[in-house]
Amino acid sequence: MSALRLISNRTSQQALSNSDYTWEYEYYEYGPVSFEGLKAHKYSIVIGFWVGLAVFVVFMFFVLTLLTKTGAPHQDNAEPSEKRFRMNSFVADFGRPLESERVFSRQIAEESQSLFHFCINEVEHLDKAKQSQKGPALESNIHFQEVPRSSAMFEEDLNCLTKFNIPNFVNTEQNSSLGEDDLLISEPPIILESKSVMQSSHRILD
Amino acid sequence: QVVVPEEVFFTVAAAGILENLLVLIAVVRNRNLHLPMYFFICSLAISDMLGSLYKTLENIFIILCKMGYLTRRGDFEKKLDDAMDSMFILSLLGSIFSLLAIAADRYITIFYALRYHNIMTLRRALVILAIIWTFCAGSSIAIALFSYEAATVIPFTILFPLMMFFILCLYVHMFLLARSHAKKIASLPTSTVHQRTNMKGAITLTIFLGVFLCCWAPFVLHILLARFCPHNPYCACYMSIFHVNGTLIMCNAIIDPMIFAFRSPELRSTFKKMFCC
Numbered sequence: 058m059s060a061l062r063l064i065s066n067r068t069s070q071q072a073l074s075n076s077d078y079t080w081e082y083e084y085y086e087y088g089p090v091s092f093e094g095l096k097a098h099k100y101s102i103v104i105g106f107w108v109g110l111a112v113f114v115v116f117m118f119f120v121l122t123l124l125t126k127t128g129a130p131h132q133d134n135a136e137p138s139e140k141r142f143r144m145n146s147f148v149a150d151f152g153r154p155l156e157s158e159r160v161f162s163r164q165i166a167e168e169s170q171s172l173f174h175f176c177i178n179e180v181e182h183l184d185k186a187k188q189s190q191k192g193p194a195l196e197s198n199i200h201f202q203e204v205p206r207s208s209a210m211f212e213e214d215l216n217c218l219t220k221f222n223i224p225n226f227v228n229t230e231q232n233s234s235l236g237e238d239d240l241l242i243s244e245p246p247i248i249l250e251s252k253s254v255m256q257s258s259h260r261i262l263d
Numbered sequence: 264q265v266v267v268p269e270e271v272f273f274t275v276a277a278a279g280i281l282e283n284l285l286v287l288i289a290v291v292r293n294r295n296l297h298l299p300m301y302f303f304i305c306s307l308a309i310s311d312m313l314g315s316l317y318k319t320l321e322n323i324f325i326i327l328c329k330m331g332y333l334t335r336r337g338d339f340e341k342k343l344d345d346a347m348d349s350m351f352i353l354s355l356l357g358s359i360f361s362l363l364a365i366a367a368d369r370y371i372t373i374f375y376a377l378r379y380h381n382i383m384t385l386r387r388a389l390v391i392l393a394i395i396w397t398f399c400a401g402s403s404i405a406i407a408l409f410s411y412e413a414a415t416v417i418p419f420t421i422l423f424p425l426m427m428f429f430i431l432c433l434y435v436h437m438f439l440l441a442r443s444h445a446k447k448i449a450s451l452p453t454s455t456v457h458q459r460t461n462m463k464g465a466i467t468l469t470i471f472l473g474v475f476l477c478c479w480a481p482f483v484l485h486i487l488l489a490r491f492c493p494h495n496p497y498c499a500c501y502m503s504i505f506h507v508n509g510t511l512i513m514c515n516a517i518i519d520p521m522i523f524a525f526r527s528p529e530l531r532s533t534f535k536k537m538f539c540c
Contacts, residue, residue, distance in 0.1 A: 099496070099497070099500045100500050100501075101497055101500075102488075102500065102501040106484060110477060110480060113476075114469060114473040114476065114477070117431075117469055118465060118466075121435075121438060121464075121465035121468055121469060122465045124439065124442055
């Protein structure tokens, strides 16, 4: 691999015929390669490789877009289906008990969704945030405003949480499983989080 | 020999190095960006910078050789050549592992969102980066030293598609979750655009992996052909576009910050502050 030093011999190329090429390597030389009597086109590997690569990328894209087309959205009321989404998503996708999720902070649930949106689709939500700023000041609006900066804020909020050094909270985190213990510490984090959310959102908006 | 003009070469290389340097400076200066996610993006920027630097140095080296200041067969030149090759392999391996780390970080963000802060602490992220770079440095030196054996080329070229496949699986899994989330939030005001959301996700994913594949695969194929069939006329024809392959790698260094770093609004606002104030 270290022999891949192609030094073009400009002077010597004029002496060679068009069908011969010479590469000089640092450590060893290859003789001229003649292109007489080829069955296929000279650049067949090049063309074949690029065509194959393009086909693969397009195929991947079509597979992904095909995945998006299964199922269509159905219209519902905003509030009940928001709650249903939170419950459904956590039961279906994360497989955790329903009660602990409902008791656990709503903000974190919305922020996991906002992190996902942050990864996939920030620009559209920035537009939505600008539009929704004109609407009534609901919590969902604050949520959409937080979406573009969600990852930094997510870390800040959890930093605020851990700073408050609640023994139960620390122990359950080390167990790394949300069980019945979360019901015990659910009350303080929600209060703390709403405070930290307001602080950080004010900080960011300034 | 398909020759890329040297001005184009140096411009592309310089643009790549500058852009990645800007990303690094922005992350270092803004305290809000001291997060595992941005550290992985920085690691990608460093490996892109190394790749561009390698190409620049190699070109300078060739120019010096042509002008006669350096002999082609001297000992010093061989050592320099080895050092530069190991820098290049370091850059390639660093790119692959940084992309893997970014994908894994996003995966944990989405699937273990509630425990993300405990799983991926800052210290753990730095430890992971240290391990990745030590491994890359060690294997790059080993590969550069033992590049004559066919045995080094084969694992190197197998690693590349394996990592790509693994990253693809991670992203597809995330994508499937994104799709099921989007179906469930249909009633929110964004319901009319959720198809566009998923379409944009598909485009983003294709761009991520397509860019990496298109920029690095030609070079990897070149290495394979150079090892196994250098005298075959078809292979020789492919190897004649070596300079184009090198330029593609540097284009990758330019495109990567755009699709990873500049997607973050926080980083963009840091840039604006750096340049406007």
